Amino acid sequence: MSKIQQLSTYKCAVFQLVFWLCSYLFVSSVQAQQWQSDIPLLKAKHLSADYWLQSLPDAGQVLLTAEQITQRNADTFAVQPEMLAIADIPLSRSRADMQAVISQVSAVPTSARYFADGKALSAREWLPIQQQLNLQALKAEHTTRFALVTRRALMLAMPTELRVFNEAMALDLNRLQETALFVGEPVAVLHESQDKNWLLVQNYHYTGWVRAEALAIGPREQVLAYAAREPFLVVTGAKAVTNYTPEIAAISELQLDMGVRVPLLTAAEVGHNVHGQNPHASFIIELPVRNSAGNLELVPALVARNQDVQQGYLPYTTEQIVRQAFKYLGQRYGWGYDYNSVDCTGFLVDIFRTFGLLMPRNSGQQGYGAFGQNNRFAETAPHAEKLAAIRLAKVGDFIYRPGHVMLYLGESDGEPFVIHAVFDLAYFTAAGEFYRGILNSVSVTPLTPLYLTPEQSYLDRLYAIKSLR
Structure with a gap:
């Protein structure tokens, strides 16, 4: 090639680079102009994980090793009374003990509850729900059964599909909704409803009523062994799905949520034809299914390698x-995991399960709990004291106000920002007017401008910062 041709080629490459850069800047500028938000101080750049990580040179440093995480979990179970390993759940309970459990889980609320049309539930309308508790079937000695969860299932305070609400509360927030169970999770089965469609179950950090059709009853040893099997696959995306499987509907395009752990199999164990598909481009996993008698069977299934999953837990780093x-960013808020989504504590529970870390379910149990490293202050403490504590926090720490928890992202232009699953949005405008909007999603927000009521800000109510390091 002649020098003239080389120069011409070089000029062409430079022109293409300049053209691409100008196009990128133009598109970015247009997108920035089109993007708008009623969240104070929020800019488009804040919606990127990279923005918060760019100034953290040690973001890839491992915070806890696998062995330290195992010890941290043991410490958490030791200091959190609401947490109990499935292997430690009693094999039987007396009638009195079972009555106490049901009373704690399924007591009729002392404050009024309402239907969606605003009509209050009467004692007469609570009665059929209470009858479903099936107290008359309790035996002198009640044997505990064990099961694996076969599909994501909601856990409720009472065995009913009825949705009830607080007065003037958003209809998205069913006050009987508590939490959820996830595929492959081991549970203890304590009792069944009068119509046998619901089971009262206990997992490692919660007890409530779950649809029986989402559980497969099996021998205790088999259930415990499944949950501990290695090697295993972890779902690292907000959601993943199994491959379509026409032969077995129960495992076909089955949703697997962030943090789900399932055993891995190999082609040497199952062959090179799994339900009519070659598994070379998929992970082979073992899933629990419920047979016609409600009992546990284990079957192979495939998860394509294009899904957001990985073998073993993620390394526990600030970057991760x-x-x-941010994999949950924009997802609709789901009280107690309702709407196939997450609430503020479920958001954290799911994220940290991908590292193998376990924690309590409710925000009060977390915020007031002894696990982790805790920096607590009185709600009445001066704002300056609270802001000083926040500025000492690490990215990835938890910030608590009553009934809510946020994940700390760091500061931008001197303002602390958080990412959280949150319903309400309220603040004072620059004109001094109180603005009430809605978030109802996993959102990035500043911390100090947000209010609960015109009289109380987020900062007024903050009481703790927790670190898991």
Whole structure:
């Protein structure tokens, strides 16, 4: 090639580079102009995990090793009374003990509850729900059964599909909805409803009523062994799905949520034809299914390698915490995991399960709990004291106010920002007017401008910062 041709080629490449750069800047500028938000101080750049990580040179440093995480979990179970390993759940309970459990889980609320049309539930309308508790079937000695969860299932305070609400509360927030169970999770089965369609179950951090059709009853040893099997696959995306499987509907395009752990199999064990598909481009996993008698069977299934999954837990680093959090960004808020989504504590529970870390379910149990490293202050403490504590926090720490928890992202232009699953949005405008909007999603927000009521800000109510390091 002649020098003239080389120069011409070089000029062409430079022109293409300049053209691409100008096009990128133009598109970015147009997108920035089109993007708008009623969230104070929020800019488009704040919606990227990379933005929060760019100034953290040690973001890839491992915070806890696998062995330290195992010890941290043991410490958490030791200091959190609401948490109990499935292997430690009693094999039987007396009638009195069962009555106490049901009373704690399924007591009729002392404050009024309402139907969606605003009509209050009367004692007469609570009665058929209470009858479903099936107290008359309790035996002198009640044997505990064990099961694996076969599909994502909601856990409720009472065995009913009825949705009830607080007065003037959003209809998205069913006050009987508590939490959820996830595929492959081991549970203890304590009792069944009068119509046998619901089971009262206990997992490692919660007890409530779940649809029986989502559980497969099996021998205790088999259930415990499944949950501990290695090697295993972890779902690292907000959701993943199994491959379509026409032969077995129960495992076909089955949703697997962030943090789900399932055993891995090999082609040497199952062959090179799994339900009519070659598994070379998929992970082979073992899933629990419920047979016609309601009992446990284990079958192979496939998860394509294009899904957001990996063998073993993620390394526990600040970078991974932030990236996992942003995988939920924009997802609709789901009280107690309702709407196939997450609430504020479920958001954290799911993220940290991908590292193998376990924690309590409710925000009060977390915020007031002894696990982790805790920096607590009185709600009445001066704002300056609270802001000083926040500025000492690490990216990925938890910030608590009553009934809510946020994941700390760091500061931008001197303002602390958080990412959280949150319903309400309220603040004072620059004109001094109180603005009430809605978030109802996993959102990035500043911390100090947000209010609960015109009289109380987020900062007024903050009481703790927790670190898991």
